[in-house]
Amino acid sequence: MMKKYLKDYLKKITGRDDIIIDMPPNPNMGDYSSAVAFQIAKERGDNPVNVAKGIVAECNKCLPERIDKITTMGPYINFFINTELYAKSVLQMIFEQDESYGMLESKNQRVIVEHTSVNPNKPLHMGAARNSILGDCIARVLRVAGYEVEVENYIDDLGIQFAEVFWGIIKEGDNADEKYDHFLGKLYIRVHEQMNPEIEEDIKKLNKELEDPSSKNAKLARSVVERCVASHLESLNALNIGYDVLVWESGIVHAGLFDETFRRLRKSKDIVLEKDGPLEGCLVMKLGRIFPNMKNPDKVLIRSDGTPTYTAKDIALQMWKFGLLDKDLKYRKWDENTMTSSLDGEAFDFGNADIVINVIGSEQSYPQEVVKLSLKLLGYDKQSENSFHMAYEFVTLPNDSFSGRRGTWIGYTLDDVINAGREKAIDELDRRRPELSDIMKQKIGNALAIGSIRYNIVRYAPEKKIVFRWEDALNFEGDSCPYIEYAHARCCSILKRAKGKRTPSYRYEHQKERELIKTLSQLSGVVELAARDKRPHYITKYANETAIAFNSFYNELPVLKSEQVDDRLALVDATRIVLANCMRLIGIEPLEEM
RNA sequence: GGGCCCGUGGCCAAGUUGGAUAUGGCGUCGGCCUUCUAAGCCGAAAAUCCCGGGUUCGAAUCCCGGCGGGUCCGCCA
Numbered sequence A: 001m002m003k004k005y006l007k008d009y010l011k012k013i014t015g016r017d018d019i020i021i022d023m024p025p026n027p028n029m030g031d032y033s034s035a036v037a038f039q040i041a042k043e044r045g046d047n048p049v050n051v052a053k054g055i056v057a058e059c060n061k062c063l064p065e066r067i068d069k070i071t072t073m074g075p076y077i078n079f080f081i082n083t084e085l086y087a088k089s090v091l092q093m094i095f096e097q098d099e100s101y102g103m104l105e106s107k108n109q110r111v112i113v114e115h116t117s118v119n120p121n122k123p124l125h126m127g128a129a130r131n132s133i134l135g136d137c138i139a140r141v142l143r144v145a146g147y148e149v150e151v152e153n154y155i156d157d158l159g160i161q162f163a164e165v166f167w168g169i170i171k172e173g174d175n176a177d178e179k180y181d182h183f184l185g186k187l188y189i190r191v192h193e194q195m196n197p198e199i200e201e202d203i204k205k206l207n208k209e210l211e212d213p214s215s216k217n218a219k220l221a222r223s224v225v226e227r228c229v230a231s232h233l234e235s236l237n238a239l240n241i242g243y244d245v246l247v248w249e250s251g252i253v254h255a256g257l258f259d260e261t262f263r264r265l266r267k268s269k270d271i272v273l274e275k276d277g278p279l280e281g282c283l284v285m286k287l288g289r290i291f292p293n294m295k296n297p298d299k300v301l302i303r304s305d306g307t308p309t310y311t312a313k314d315i316a317l318q319m320w321k322f323g324l325l326d327k328d329l330k331y332r333k334w335d336e337n338t339m340t341s342s343l344d345g346e347a348f349d350f351g352n353a354d355i356v357i358n359v360i361g362s363e364q365s366y367p368q369e370v371v372k373l374s375l376k377l378l379g380y381d382k383q384s385e386n387s388f389h390m391a392y393e394f395v396t397l398p399n400d401s402f403s404g405r406r407g408t409w410i411g412y413t414l415d416d417v418i419n420a421g422r423e424k425a426i427d428e429l430d431r432r433r434p435e436l437s438d439i440m441k442q443k444i445g446n447a448l449a450i451g452s453i454r455y456n457i458v459r460y461a462p463e464k465k466i467v468f469r470w471e472d473a474l475n476f477e478g479d480s481c482p483y484i485e486y487a488h489a490r491c492c493s494i495l496k497r498a499k500g501k502r503t504p505s506y507r508y509e510h511q512k513e514r515e516l517i518k519t520l521s522q523l524s525g526v527v528e529l530a531a532r533d534k535r536p537h538y539i540t541k542y543a544n545e546t547a548i549a550f551n552s553f554y555n556e557l558p559v560l561k562s563e564q565v566d567d568r569l570a571l572v573d574a575t576r577i578v579l580a581n582c583m584r585l586i587g588i589e590p591l592e593e594m
Numbered sequence B: 001g002g003g004c005c006c007g008u009g010g011c012c013a014a015g016u017u018g019g020a021u022a023u024g025g026c027g028u029c030g031g032c033c034u035u036c037u038a039a040g041c042c043g044a045a046a047a048u049c050c051c052g053g054g055u056u057c058g059a060a061u062c063c064c065g066g067c068g069g070g071u072c073c074g075c076c077a
Helices: A002-014 A036-044 A048-060 A083-100 A126-144 A160-172 A180-193 A197-210 A218-238 A249-254 A257-267 A310-321 A362-377 A381-385 A414-432 A438-458 A481-497 A511-520 A523-533 A537-556 A565-586
Strands: A032-034 A067-073 A076-081 A110-114 A148-155 A245-248 A271-273 A283-286 A298-302 A331-333 A339-341 A355-361 A387-392
Touching: A002 A032, A002 A036, A002 A048, A002 A076, A036 A048, A036 A076, A048 A067, A048 A076, A076 A083, A083 A511, A083 A565, A110 A126, A126 A148, A126 A355, A126 A387, A126 A414, A126 A438, A126 A523, A126 A565, A160 A180, A160 A197, A160 A218, A180 A218, A197 A218, A218 A414, A245 A249, A249 A257, A249 A310, A257 A271, A257 A283, A257 A298, A257 A310, A283 A362, A298 A310, A310 A355, A310 A362, A355 A362, A362 A381, A362 A387, A381 A387, A414 A438, A438 A481, A438 A537, A438 A565, A481 A537, A481 A565, A511 A537, A511 A565, A523 A537, A523 A565, A537 A565
Parallel strands: A110 A148, A110 A355, A148 A245, A245 A339, A355 A387
Antiparallel strands: A032 A076, A067 A076, A271 A283, A283 A298, A331 A339
8 A cells, every 4th residue: 555655656756657665674774665766867868867867866856655765876866754654554544454364355356266176086185285275275365356256176987987986885885984085086096996897887887877867777876976075174174174065077067058159169160079080070179270289179169979078068167157058057055154056055145256266276277278278269258268177286295196096195184184183283282282172273283284285275376286284284383374373462461461442652663663563564455366366375474474573573672561552552452353364264263362 | 398386504494576785584604582372483594596608777577598496288087
């Protein structure tokens, strides 16, 4: 907000629209800075140092109230802002908006975020958890950034991977003696251990059969998928992750959404029915024009036997998300907070999005590109532009990848990591806070475990591969969830001890105070960028910076025993609010003590 | 063959709409609990920002060419 003010101010002085306001490397050099003098000097063939001096001289003719001093340092222009006015405006805004501080004004746009969408045949491992955590965080960020957000989980109940495990159920029976998704995951490994061409053929037949909802196995299959999904949602719910709606692949197909999409696709001139050649009888999307160097530029949408490919179904799903189809899904309640698509349900206002974000691994960027492109080929330019693939890299083991078939996920499921996290957190509490009641230890330990798992995933940029290591995944020191929580708990602890009404003067002289205020003022800017770039790690970064600024302040300056108790308490309270708001954006429960 | 992503102190990362002395964490070394929570704070050592060219007053950041790692390019799912 100060940056924008300074930008407008410099625009008035220089007449330029492209001014970037930075921060100087050292706070002694000023609060904000600009390097415009370089640009102007270049255009005029002048010396940037003189240009900067000229601008500052112009500014100094009539300095606005909010700016104390403007100086040059070589060609750089540095601003020293009026701390009293600045502190007052920042802190008052924080207190006034409280939990809404950082929230941006409504964009009047609906965003669908699809995330998780894991095959219902095994438990979630940490790679899948990265998807859900990133998706949940970006959904939280977008809500605060002023979007109406609808969170969707796509259930691939017609995929071959499910058919494989279902074949195992038919053969071995449905006798789960542990959490259902874990049971299925291990069964899936056993199926692959005995896999041969004959079994493969059986499974294909079974898969085909399951597409018909009236077939003899369809009912059992549906209940198996539902139990697996319920198992997944139980783990995810523990991580504070929820959904507005579950969309079933079978729903998309049986409600006729796919057929409608198929009819539309046939009308596009870039999508043709091959009359001869190796793809005879297939409906093919011609991509050679856009991807000229592709080994195989023809993307099959409908196979010669009339069945749709994955990509074709994804196009139908994307069309539904944007509300481009005449037909619609029906829904019923899944649980307290979540609806599910259902053939015998009722109409509901899901879909019809302005923007669609699909959180899917980066290995799928080509099919996602095809989906985006297909909307363009169908004439939906705006929807194509508003289709975003939020890509992220794998989580791997130090020497292996997570594989469902080979079962390398065993020992590294989300449930395993949550349990280990709780155990570790409670051990720490036993050591550090022996006087706490067991109930409090459970509560705090759980929040720290969940928070740490989430924090240690989101803090990496999505395009970075993560190697899973226990000491990183459950790191409690340094740049970590407990570090943020700790700063927050310290704020709460001080505030609990403070008595009486506060009447701050907003006079802050100390460098640590000024730094902290400056940091606190930046939340909404960070939210804006995180939403724009779809990069939730900006939030963890900022939360960490805020906690650093606070801890540094805390260690150097007394609050309750200071002459300026009221001013310092105001800072502590404002920090508490900002940290809590950051934690909510990351999906971490703010703790008042730990 | 081509597309996309990654390469930053011993390790892990941030920074990539060009801007001042490259920022954190882990680890190492040295300090700080008789004052608001030491899961903390202060300080030190530690970097050819993968390599080579180019553009620019200025490059970790942009362009070209390499190298190394990952991934994708099936009528699979």
